[in-house]
Amino acid sequence: MPIEKDEFSALYPCDFYTPEELFEPDQMYTVYEIARLLQGLEPDAEIDEGTEEILLDWAIPWVMTNAEDLVVAEPRTDDEPGYYGVERDGDLSSNADDADE
Template sequence: MPRDKDAFDTIRPLDFRSPDEVLDEDKMYTVFEIARLLQGLDAEADLDYDTEDVLLSWAIPWVMVNADDLSFADPMADDDPGFYGLR
């Protein structure tokens, strides 16, 4: 349900960091690792399923919006995720 803006103490602008601010140029990351990095967490941080699901809802659009700056590597196995890095 929508809420009035005055119901919130703080409203901030929605700013996404650029890929070069998030990713190391010599590494490739899964979307799960990118999701953690976007939140300032360690790429290997242990998260519960529900938290990881929420973080992915931010990371997937970020990858799509920044596709021109990213490269892609195939998964290591058929049931593994692919990897993304700086172009």
């Protein structure tokens, strides 16, 4: 049920970090680490599973919204998630253009 804005003591802008603000340019992050960073936590911060699920609800759309500024790497092993980082000049593999066709 919607709530009247007047019922809240304060309203704030809905502002998210850009990839350049969030990531170190030479690092790659899992979506779990991105979720923590978006909340101002360290990437390896210990959080409970329920909180992590809520944070992922913010992180996944953020990744999708910022996809043009990101690079992605496949997991190194089958039990590892993918990794995301801010795109820098020269980051893309030479065969990346072939994957788009």
